[in-house]
Structures are given as C-alpha cells and as structure tokens.
Amino acid sequence: MKMRSLILTIFLSGVSILTANETLEEFSVDSGLWKWSKGGGKGVYAVQNGRLEFSTNRGLTKNDSATHYLKLPIGRYDESWEVQADVYLGTFVLGGKNPYAGLALLVGNTSQPARDFMRLQLRKGENERRAFNADAYQGAKSLGSEWNDTKALMATLKISFDGRTKTLTASYDSDGPGIASAFVTIHSINIRSGPESWQMRDTDVFEFSLVSQTTGTVVTFGDMYFDNVVIRNLGK
Numbered sequence: 001m002k003m004r005s006l007i008l009t010i011f012l013s014g015v016s017i018l019t020a021n022e023t024l025e026e027f028s029v030d031s032g033l034w035k036w037s038k039g040g041g042k043g044v045y046a047v048q049n050g051r052l053e054f055s056t057n058r059g060l061t062k063n064d065s066a067t068h069y070l071k072l073p074i075g076r077y078d079e080s081w082e083v084q085a086d087v088y089l090g091t092f093v094l095g096g097k098n099p100y101a102g103l104a105l106l107v108g109n110t111s112q113p114a115r116d117f118m119r120l121q122l123r124k125g126e127n128e129r130r131a132f133n134a135d136a137y138q139g140a141k142s143l144g145s146e147w148n149d150t151k152a153l154m155a156t157l158k159i160s161f162d163g164r165t166k167t168l169t170a171s172y173d174s175d176g177p178g179i180a181s182a183f184v185t186i187h188s189i190n191i192r193s194g195p196e197s198w199q200m201r202d203t204d205v206f207e208f209s210l211v212s213q214t215t216g217t218v219v220t221f222g223d224m225y226f227d228n229v230v231i232r233n234l235g236k
Contacts, residue, residue, distance in 0.1 A: 032071070039066035043212065046221060051088075053225040054103075054212035060095065065213040070231070073205035074107065075161065080234040082160035083107065083208050086177045086227040087122050089130070089153060096216020100125050102133075103224055104211040105157050107168070111204040115139065118189070119211075120157050120170040122150075132157075134170035134187035136196075143196050146187040150174050156228075158183055161206065163236060166192035177228060 036045065041061035045068060046053055056064045075081035087103040094101060102123030109116040118136040125131075130152065135145035154176035160169050167190050171183040191198040210226050 035069040035071055037067040037069065040064060040213075043214070045212070048221055051225040051227045052210060052229075053221045054214075054219060054223070055221045056214060056217070056219045058218065058220075060214075060216055060218050062096070063213070063215055064217075064219070065211065067212075068210040068226075070208045073110070074208045074231055075163070075206055075233045076202060077166075077200040077204045077206075078163050078202035079236055080161060080163040081206070081232060082158060082234070083229070083231050084156055084158035085210065085229040086154065086156050088225050088227070089122050089124060090223045091153070092217070092219060092223045094124065094126075094128070094214075094217045098126065099215060099217060101214040101217060101219070101224060102212070103157075103226060104213075105159050106209045106211055107159050107161075108207050108209075109198045109200055109204065110207050111200060112139070112198065116191075116198045118159055118168050118170060118187075120159055120172070120186070121211075122152065122155050122157065122172075132172045132174075132186055136168070136187065136189050138196065138198060143189050144187065146170075148172075148184070148186055152176065156181065156183075163234075166190055 041064035042056040042059040043064035043066040044055055044057050045066045102121045104119050104121035106117055106119045116138050120134045123133055130150050132148045136143040152174045156173040156176055158171050167188055169185055169188040171185045173181050173183050189196045
C-alpha cells in the first residue's frame with residue numbers, strides 16, 4: 001500500500017480506510033490496526049458509546065495512564081500528513097497533590113533510538129485550570145512548550161506535518177466538532193536542520209498514538225474520551 005494514497009477516517013465505532021479498494025473494519029483490537037497498551041497504574045481504555053473512553057477502574061495511583069498506538073505509520077518524512085481527534089475532558093474532581101488529567105495526541109520519529117516527539121493535549125490541573133498544551137522533544141532535549149488557557153470541555157486537536165518545509169504544527173479548535181472549524185496554532189517546529197532537527201531521512205516514518213493520563217484521581221468511563229479520529233496522508 002502506498003502511503004500517499006492512504007486516508008484513515010477513524011470513528012471510534014469503526015475504521016474506514018479509503019484506498020483504491022474501499023473497505024470498512026470494526027474498530028477493535030481485532031481489526032489489526034491498533035496496539036492497545038496495558039496502561040500505567042490503574043489506567044485502562046474501552047471502546048464504548050462509539051468512543052475510546054478512559055477509566056482508572058474504580059481505583060487510583062500517583063500516575064494512571066493508557067496509550068493506544070496506530071500500527072500503520074501516518075506518513076514518511078518526504079510526505080505531508082495530518083492527524084486530528086475530538087477530545088472530551090469532563091468536570092470530574094481531581095485529587096491528590098499536583099492534580100492532573102489530560103488527553104493527548106502524540107506523533108513521533110521511529111527511526112531514532114532516543115525518541116523524538118510532538119505532543120498536543122487538552123488538560124486540567126490545580127484549581128481546575130484548563131489549558132491546551134503543546135510540547136516537543138528531540139530525545140531528552142526540550143524543543144519548547146506552549147500554553148493557552150481555555151474553558152472548553154470538548155475540543156478538536158490537530159498535529160500536521162508539511163513534507164516540503166519539514167514543519168510540524170500543533171493546533172486546536174476550542175469549539176470542538178461542528179460544521180465550521182477554526183484551528184488556532186499553538187506550537188510549531190522545523191525538524192529539517194539546526195537545533196530542532198530530528199535527523200530524519202526521506203524514507204523514515206512517523207508514528208501516532210492517543211494518550212490519556214491522570215494523577216491521584218478516580219476516573220470513570222465517560223469522564224474523558226477520544227472520538228472522531230481522522231488521519232490524512234496528503235502525499236508529496
């Protein structure tokens with residue numbers, strides 16, 4: 001399958017892969033498209049109500065998380081692509097010291113032993129402060145972090161890559177799903193050369209995952225979730 005021909009539109013009750021031959025698959029571990037993580041602490045995922053919902057399974061630890069990995073690469077270094085998802089972060093009460101809850105899109109470079117990645121999340125913390133937060137790393141080196149406060153419970157997050165300029169861009173729509181989308185750029189980096197370079201070759205590929213995390217907080221299914229994941233490979 002040529003990556004430039006791939007458009008994945010993932011509604012969490014199913015997966016539509018649009019290629020020369022259109023197919024439709026059930027969105028589940030059995031589809032073969034996703035790798036489910038065992039999670040950290042009490043964190044677990046479940047596909048419910050057509051969404052990827054996170055829970056701490058009626059318990060809590062200092063760090064509860066779960067990650068959902070797409071097995072297919074989302075694009076090569078010489079291609080353009082974008083990933084987006086609707087996220088919902090409810091009004092449940094946070095607990096413990098330095099409380100935190102967040103839902104993140106994460107894209108990374110699979111070709112380097114020291115992992116390079118960009119992350120974009122809707123999160124909340126102490127005193128119920130809500131914010132969009134984007135950060136990026138070259139191995140252990142920070143490539144910056146940006147914050148925009150918000151009151152949104154639901155939003156659409158997007159990370160895109162321009163294969164010509166080699167720029168990664170994180171943006172969000174604070175109104176969430178709807179007919180009109182108005183994305184605001186929060187962070188961008190150029191990974192071609194210089195201090196931000198990920199040292200990638202044209203044939204190197206990017207990975208994609210959905211990450212949920214909380215600290216010291218009991219979360220039940222429906223409190224926070226992903227929905228309407230869209231992955232577009234836009235070619236060269």
